[in-house]
Every structure is written in structure tokens, then in C-alpha cells.
Amino acid sequence: MNKTGVIYGINGPVIYLKGNTGFEMSEMVYVGKERLVGEVIALTQDTTTVQVFEETTGLKPGEIVEASGDAISVLLAPGILNNIFDGIERPLSEIAAKSGKYISRGLSVDSLDTERLWDVHITIKAGDKVSGGTVIAETQETPAILHKSMVPPNLSGTILKAAPDGKYKIFDEIAVLQLSDGKEVPLTLAQKWPIRVPRPSAARYASSEPLVTGQRILDTMFPIAKGGTAAIPGGFGTGKTMTQHQIAKWANADIIIYIGCGERGNEMTQVLEEFSELIDPKSGNPLMDRTTLIANTSNMPVAAREASIYTGVALAEYYRDMGYDVAIMADSTSRWAEALRELSGRLEEMPAEEGFPAYLASRLSAFYERAGYVQTLNGAEGSVSIIGAVSPQGGDFSEPVTQNTKRFVRCFWGLDKSLAYARHFPAIQWLTSYSEYLNDLAPWYQTNVDKRFVDHRNQIMAILNQESSLMEIVKLIGSDVLPDDQKLTLEIARVVRLGFLQQNAFHPDDTCVPMKKQFLMMDVILYLYKKAKALVTMGMPMSILKESNIFDRIVSIKYDVPNDKPEMFDDYYKAIDAFYDEVIAKNA
Incomplete structure (x- = not known):
């Protein structure tokens, strides 16, 4: 005999049952005549509180709620990949076949094709x-x-x-x-697994290998490790979703799980259409062959939005246990936090900062902690990397979701509105972003790319920091009063910004750049800096150095040197030497 309860009160997606129902905490239940899916979220001696993952319009007191005897779980079996689910792992194609464009309530569809x-x-x-x-x-x-x-x-x-x-x-x-x-x-x-319970592993390892994305500002300046966590905060229109698309397409992960959590319907439609057309650059097969999409748009019930994040992580951990490297794109965790805030408000819990519940930080940490590079129970190695977009209102990074996310992620890619408006993409602001994985990954760079890689990266970063402090002076009194060595720093910083940090997603060679080319680009820029600095030290004014087109020629390396022809960099070293000799000869 199934345990049942009777609806006593309804408050949006939250319903209350009177009396001791015998339900268990986090148990999945079926609500009302339409058997809407819900989850027990609070229990006392005489009331049971349930959050419903579907629209509750039309429910009324007196209707029956039936226990399922199981926690809210995902079905794990072949058929997950190349599929599109809603927040509680119901395939949207099956729902559409039964109910048309809008999801009707109480639809009972199998998570996976059982036939x-x-x-x-x-x-x-x-x-x-x-x-x-x-x-x-x-x-x-x-x-x-x-x-x-x-x-x-x-x-x-x-x-x-x-x-x-x-x-x-x-x-x-x-x-x-x-x-x-x-x-x-x-x-x-097939097997079932409760979404809120992390799958066990034999051991966790420290991060030692980067998740290579082909995006220079990420791989070189602010890398993320396999099994790592990163946040992409940014205001409206700064390119969070596009950055995640680029990572999903080009990262060296075996499997991509994209969670569209509370995003606009038209944006999610664009994702679904684009992903289904994309070709996997590694295998030549459709990218969807190794991708799962979880779509929970802003007009879908908030309770399912809150669950969608956990559904995605549970699927990722399952494939991790097979020995695969999985990358999760969560877009966006702010909408998920807003769902928590709405449910918390309906439960009349004491609000904390900006109305978010007091447990916002612990929920965020529990989510990001499920990332990691592990030894699985069968002795294989696999990883789950989590990249969460954050959409702070008005681009204000001091709001609670961004600040709490910052505490739990080791990689922070801060998007900048002014860069985006200047058409500099990816619009990641190098002065506010950071990565704590750099030291962990240094041995990998030295072994697999070049011994000087980390040193070069630090020199490039120092040039950008110098530019930032010099620009404060330039804004006050103009650049003409600067000494030539500082003018050179500004010019090299311009080369770094335009030739290295800025990247064109629509250019066949620039959309994804291998690590070796990224290093050689840095090496050429620093070689130019070294030679130009020697000339300035000899007393050559910057006006003479800028007469040559060498600076602009180095900027265009990203387009002019194909990814598979690193030997072409030799021509640029020779061009810099020729520029050096020519300036000396002219001004001898």
C-alpha cells in the first residue's frame, strides 16, 4: 500500500499536507489527479512540505499526494547522449510529440527509450x-x-x-x-541514482593537466584544470554563453553536458539548433554525439530549474565513472540561485543578503565540490570540470551569487562590458580575472609545451599590468610626456591585446589555437619587445620605431600563420632582426 497524504494548502510550487504522512525527506511524490512530480523538502510531526516541479495551476486542497518510495533520481543507461532533457530528465522530443510546443502538465514519459x-x-x-x-x-x-x-x-x-x-x-x-x-x-x-547524492569514487587527485580550450586568454593566461571549477561572471551581452559555446566545442573533454538553467527560451533554442549542426572537430562526427543538453528555460517552473543543476552533475559523474573527462556548462547559476530565492520566500524562511536564503553559499559549494579528477571505483581515471556562468544584475560583481561563487571556484574569468562594447572578444578582463591552477599546471606546460611557457606568460601579464598603471597617467596628461621606454610598453601591450588576447571565433585558424602556437605567439611578441627595448636604451625614439610596420605585422600573426605550420614563425624572428638592423643602420 502506497503512503498518501491530502493537500491542505498551496503556495505557488510549494504545497502543504496536514498530518503525519509517513513520507521521507527528499522523497519523490506524485501530486493530484494529474500526478505532477514533486519532492518532499520539509517534514514536521503534523505537516509535510512538497515542492512541485511542474505548474500547480488548478490544484486544490483535498487532492491526494502519493509517495513513490524513492528519492528524485536520474535513469542512467545508454541513450543519454545526443539527447535533450528538461530539468528532471524527461526528453523534450518525447514531450513535444505528446503535447506540442508547450509542455503540458503531468506528462509521464520515459527518461530514455526503453524499446x-x-x-x-x-x-x-x-x-x-x-x-x-x-x-x-x-x-x-x-x-x-x-x-x-x-x-x-x-x-x-x-x-x-x-x-x-x-x-x-x-x-x-x-x-x-x-x-x-x-x-x-x-x-x-539501466540503473537509478539520486541527483542530490554525489557518486562515490576511490580517490581524488590534485589537478595536473589543463582542460585545453583553444582560447588563448583561457589556456595561457587563466587556465582551468581537468576536474577544475571556473566561473564566468558578466553583465547582459558580454558573451558568457558564447564563451561557453567555444569551450564546449573545442575543449579536450570527452563529453559535454550543457545545462541551460533559467535562460531565455529563444537563447536556448539557438543553443539547441547550433549544437545539433556543429561538427566535432576531433572526429568529424556531429558534436551532439558526445553532448547532452538540459533545457530549463525561464518560463518553466522554478522548482525544476533548481533540480536541473543536480540532474546535470549526476549524469556527468556517471560518465566520469566510465573513465571519461566530462565538462559541464551551467548557464547560468544566477538563475538557479533566483529559483532558490523564490522557493525560500514561499517557505517563509529568513532571508539573508539581497533576499537570497542563508544556505546559498553551502548549496553553491556543494555543487562545485562535485567537480574533481578522480580514480573511479573500477580503477579508471575520470574527471568532471564545472564551468558556471554568473549573471549579476547590472554587471555588479559585489552581489551575493558572484561573491559566494568566487569563494568556491579556483578560476575566475570576469567579463567586461566596456571590452564587449569595443568588440574585443572574448571580453575577459585580464586585470580582474585569475586562475589558481597556474602553479599546479606548470609542470605539464614545461613537459608538453615549453620550459619557458609559465615565465613567458608572467612577462605578458606584467606588461598588461604596467599598461594599466601607465594609462592612469595618460588619461590625466596624455601620452606625449611619457619617456620612450614607457611608450614602448604601451605599444607592446597593444600588440598583446589585439594580437594575442583578442580572438576571432569565425576565423578557421583563430577560433581554436593549439598550445604550441600560443607559446610561439608569446615568444615572438616578447622577442620584439626585447629588440625594441634594446633600441630605446640606445636612445632611439619610439616615433622612429613606429615608422616600421613590424608591430602591426606581429598583431596579424593570428591570421597569417596557419595552426599546422609553426615553422612559419621563423620568418617573424628574421623580420624582427631585420627591423632592428635597419633602425640602427638608418640612425647610425
Whole structure:
């Protein structure tokens, strides 16, 4: 007999039940005649509070609420990739087929296709001792990804019987596991996992390898590690979503999970359409072959928006346990925090700063803590990297969501409105951004790129900082009064900004740049700086140095040198030497 309760009061997505219902905390429930999906969020001796993940219009006191006996969970099986879900893992294509353009309430659709037959290779046999995480079957989920079905983390024992290789549906029995107490458990390709509970791992490692994105300002100046966390805060129109698109397309992650959390419907539609057309540059297959999209737009119920973040992380951890590197794009965590604020208000909780609940910081930290580079239960290595966009109102970085996010992420890519309006993209402001991964990743750069990489990066950063302090003087009294060595610093900083930090997403060579080319670009800029500085020290005025077009020629390297022809950089070193000799000869 299922446990039931009766609706006593309704406040938006929050409903109250009178009496001791016997429900459990975080249990999933079905509300009313339409069986709307909800979750128990508070319990006392005589009241039960439920948040409903669907629109509650039309519900009335007296309707029945039925317990499911399970926490709100995601179904994990082949078929997740190349799919688009709502905030509680219901496929939008199935919902659209049943209800048209607008999602109707109480729709009961399977999270994954339960009738599809998969070609399955069984990797265990009768008599095998297995434990949580042991791979029991392999399925080619998409051309890009081999899906490894595992024993659920909380089970271990001996395989009594295993099915032969063949075609199976996700709920077909492929093995029988005997637990230590003699109980027999059937194993299928599918398993469920509660979204708010992190999946266990054997060990966590320190960050040692970068998530290479092909974006110079990220990879070189402010890198993120595999298994790392980053925040992209920025006001409206500064390019948060586009930056995440570029990372999703070019990052060296195996799987991308894009969570559109509370964004505008038309923006989400653009994401869905663009992603389905994109070709994966690594394999030539559609990018969707290794991508899952979770769409929870601003007009969908707020409770589901709050859950969508956890749904995305649970899916990411599942693929991490197979040994894949997964990157999560959460766009945007501000909308998620607003959903928390709205629910908190309806629950009449004591508000903290700007009306956000007092537990905002702990919820944010619990979300970002689920990132990491781990050894999985089956001995493989996998990672979950979380890149969260933050949309502070009016671009004010001092508001609570940005400030609390800053506490928990180790990489901060602050977008700047004035850069965006000046058409400088990515509009990441180098003076306010930072990455704490630089020292952790230094050995990787030295081994895989060049021993001088970190030193070069620090020199470039120093030039940009010098430019910033010099510009304060220039604004007051103009640049003419500066000595020539400081004029040179400003000119080299311009070369760095235009030739290195600015990047064109629509140019075939500039949209994604390999690490080797990024280093060589820095090396050429610093070589020019060294040679020009020597000339200025000899007493050559900057006006003579600027007569040559060498500075503009170095700026255009990003377009003129193809990514696969690093040998062409030799011509630029020679051009700088020729420029040096020519200036000396002219002014001897």
C-alpha cells in the first residue's frame, strides 16, 4: 500500500499536507489527479512540505499526494547522449510529440527509450567476483562514445549467470548478482541514482593537466584544470554563453553536458539548433554525439530549474565513472540561485543578503565540490570540470551569487562590458580575472609545451599590468610626456591585446589555437619587445620605431600563420632582426 497524504494548502510550487504522512525527506511524490512530480523538502510531526516541479495551476486542497518510495533520481543507461532533457530528465522530443510546443502538465514519459535494442558486449561471466563500479557490459552508444554499464556503487558479490552478447533493451536482464547474504539481484543496462547524492569514487587527485580550450586568454593566461571549477561572471551581452559555446566545442573533454538553467527560451533554442549542426572537430562526427543538453528555460517552473543543476552533475559523474573527462556548462547559476530565492520566500524562511536564503553559499559549494579528477571505483581515471556562468544584475560583481561563487571556484574569468562594447572578444578582463591552477599546471606546460611557457606568460601579464598603471597617467596628461621606454610598453601591450588576447571565433585558424602556437605567439611578441627595448636604451625614439610596420605585422600573426605550420614563425624572428638592423643602420 502506497503512503498518501491530502493537500491542505498551496503556495505557488510549494504545497502543504496536514498530518503525519509517513513520507521521507527528499522523497519523490506524485501530486493530484494529474500526478505532477514533486519532492518532499520539509517534514514536521503534523505537516509535510512538497515542492512541485511542474505548474500547480488548478490544484486544490483535498487532492491526494502519493509517495513513490524513492528519492528524485536520474535513469542512467545508454541513450543519454545526443539527447535533450528538461530539468528532471524527461526528453523534450518525447514531450513535444505528446503535447506540442508547450509542455503540458503531468506528462509521464520515459527518461530514455526503453524499446530500443542496443548491441551489447557482455564483459563478465558466471563466477566472477564483482563490486560497485565493475564494468559488466559495453555498448557503442554513439560513434564517439563507448558506454560502459557498471555494477551500481552500493552492490558487490558473485555473478551467478551472465547473458551472451547480443541485442538488449535497457531493462532486459543481462546478469544475476548474488550478494554476500545470498540475495539475488538482476542487473540490467539501466540503473537509478539520486541527483542530490554525489557518486562515490576511490580517490581524488590534485589537478595536473589543463582542460585545453583553444582560447588563448583561457589556456595561457587563466587556465582551468581537468576536474577544475571556473566561473564566468558578466553583465547582459558580454558573451558568457558564447564563451561557453567555444569551450564546449573545442575543449579536450570527452563529453559535454550543457545545462541551460533559467535562460531565455529563444537563447536556448539557438543553443539547441547550433549544437545539433556543429561538427566535432576531433572526429568529424556531429558534436551532439558526445553532448547532452538540459533545457530549463525561464518560463518553466522554478522548482525544476533548481533540480536541473543536480540532474546535470549526476549524469556527468556517471560518465566520469566510465573513465571519461566530462565538462559541464551551467548557464547560468544566477538563475538557479533566483529559483532558490523564490522557493525560500514561499517557505517563509529568513532571508539573508539581497533576499537570497542563508544556505546559498553551502548549496553553491556543494555543487562545485562535485567537480574533481578522480580514480573511479573500477580503477579508471575520470574527471568532471564545472564551468558556471554568473549573471549579476547590472554587471555588479559585489552581489551575493558572484561573491559566494568566487569563494568556491579556483578560476575566475570576469567579463567586461566596456571590452564587449569595443568588440574585443572574448571580453575577459585580464586585470580582474585569475586562475589558481597556474602553479599546479606548470609542470605539464614545461613537459608538453615549453620550459619557458609559465615565465613567458608572467612577462605578458606584467606588461598588461604596467599598461594599466601607465594609462592612469595618460588619461590625466596624455601620452606625449611619457619617456620612450614607457611608450614602448604601451605599444607592446597593444600588440598583446589585439594580437594575442583578442580572438576571432569565425576565423578557421583563430577560433581554436593549439598550445604550441600560443607559446610561439608569446615568444615572438616578447622577442620584439626585447629588440625594441634594446633600441630605446640606445636612445632611439619610439616615433622612429613606429615608422616600421613590424608591430602591426606581429598583431596579424593570428591570421597569417596557419595552426599546422609553426615553422612559419621563423620568418617573424628574421623580420624582427631585420627591423632592428635597419633602425640602427638608418640612425647610425
